[in-house]
Amino acid sequence: MKQLVFGHKNPDTDAIVAAKAYSYLLNQLGADTEAVALGEPNDETKFVLDHFSEPYPRVIAKASDEVSQVVLVDHNEHQQSVADIEDVAVSHVIDHHRIANFSTASPLYYRAEPVGCCSTIIFKEFTEHEVEVPAKLAGLMLSAIISDTLLFKSPTTTDDDIAIGKKLAEIAGVSYEEYGLEMLKAGTNLATKTAEELVTSDAKSFEMGGKTVRVDQVNTVDLSEVFAREEELRAAIAAQNSDNGYDLFLLMVTNILDSNTRLLAIGDGQDFVEKAFGKKLTDDKVDLPGVVSRKKQVVPPLEKAFA
Amino acid sequence: MKQLVFGHKNPDTDAIVAAKAYSYLLNQLGADTEAVALGEPNDETKFVLDHFSEPYPRVIAKASDEVSQVVLVDHNEHQQSVADIEDVAVSHVIDHHRIANFSTASPLYYRAEPVGCCSTIIFKEFTEHEVEVPAKLAGLMLSAIISDTLLFKSPTTTDDDIAIGKKLAEIAGVSYEEYGLEMLKAGTNLATKTAEELVTSDAKSFEMGGKTVRVDQVNTVDLSEVFAREEELRAAIAAQNSDNGYDLFLLMVTNILDSNTRLLAIGDGQDFVEKAFGKKLTDDKVDLPGVVSRKKQVVPPLEKAFA
16 A cells, blocks of 8 residues: 655755655565655755755645555644645654644554654664665765754754764765755855745744744844845734734744854744743844754743743 | 653553563663552552562652653553643653654654554564563563463554564563463453442543543453443443543453453443444444454544544
8 A cells, every 4th residue: 555755844854855765764665655745845955855866756735635544754743744634544653853733543653762853763764674775865864964953063963863974974975064064055045035935934833822833944144134134024924924823923043153043023922932031022033042943942942931 | 860651540461561661671771760650550460460579560649749751651642641741741652552642842752663562662672772681571571462462362463562472481481372371361350359440440531522432441251250240330330430521431341262342332422332333232232253452443443433
């Protein structure tokens, strides 16, 4: 029985690569799966796929018209998944996020570890099943680890991510530092993007205390370049909130060179943001030095503040 | 930081053994954990612990007064866990059930596989971490597998359960067939139990379509012996429903020798039970030939019927 394998909506490099890697592994073990995506690759991911001459994945909007079972990578929350996730059975999940808004009717295979990148866990499964990682796939998986850990600088980075990243670089025959910086910079080409693209391309929704909180992250090498467009970004966020019913929108603008974030918070619940970070907002904004990880440094304190 | 490791409420043999086994493994890997239980061992589990001269675990009612982090084995649903589960962080889950009514604020280590017994998964972790299973612990883990799979006869049984069960029998120096039957019979000594004990000792709650459905299972070697006490059981179930707000109570009486179940259904939603099994209830009862597994043969069809 054919299964589709996919990462979250607004796919980043790990969401697309982890789907390709896990689908490859499952097929080597005898399954019939296809890696697809819930959206077009972003600039960074296009750079990665082009660099390794890997085709872009097919984009799907629905799963149930094709298959009855799916495999989720790099996410579990239903609102981050395919629109008709409730109409299909989930047979496997490989993830490195919190578990929420997820349930199944039957037992399944679920593997989550608190590591920096989903592709790190998938590499472990290759090893456990004694399946070799081809050089091209190793390059893709290395890219996912560099992307998720910001070249091992994010606090989500674990020893496993570093050790496995280095192994993958060796298999791929790539200098990870040189390639990594080039790749990250390819993802920060913000000038060519509309404000709407900036506030949607890496955005994820979270249910917190009955509110829908949308958290987007934009990586840059220059905060001031992004905030020069603040009025435009505010208008795009207001439109997102009213069009989609988000109660609160948080835009993390993260400087990947010095690992600092400036947060712009628009909507209901700014007091929860202040409570979460123990800092007052000024003109809807707050500087969060050392904060680069949505998952580890933004969502958990917010979750606590809303609880 | 000390952590408590425990299985579900109304612990069965796997819930208690898996906690002991996983706590042992985590401690070997450098953690500081204690295996505890959310209730007293049942007759089968007492037989097992006594047989291998293993102490009964300490029973806790709350976790947050002792620790801030816990490890769950053999369950994930909050209503099956410790009363104050919302006040502690879950760092690890090892389970073989569906995932529902479970969420965390942060990433965690979660490993679920659709195998017959949680201790089967834990044995794999011993192997992966190259930690030896001591003979006594092997006997306990074998007992958990025999209990959950009814000596490899339940449809939940996988090749992994059988292969690992046989390995454990070897390490423990036990003939699994002879020991297994003796152990299962020790768990079916129903004559000494009150009706209230029979309808509570292995009961679990499930949220289905907005209803609280309580499902209990009693193993026997003679159905008629149990149903001779039907009036007494009905009264005990009615009291359970009214005291605890259960909408529907299902008592599975399972003959472990011929693998058949007679189901007694008391409360609102009998029509969903009929829909789930495609059979009419007669006098609130229905015979389900070949049904022995709550998890695989009772909960999923009910879940579908209520959806």
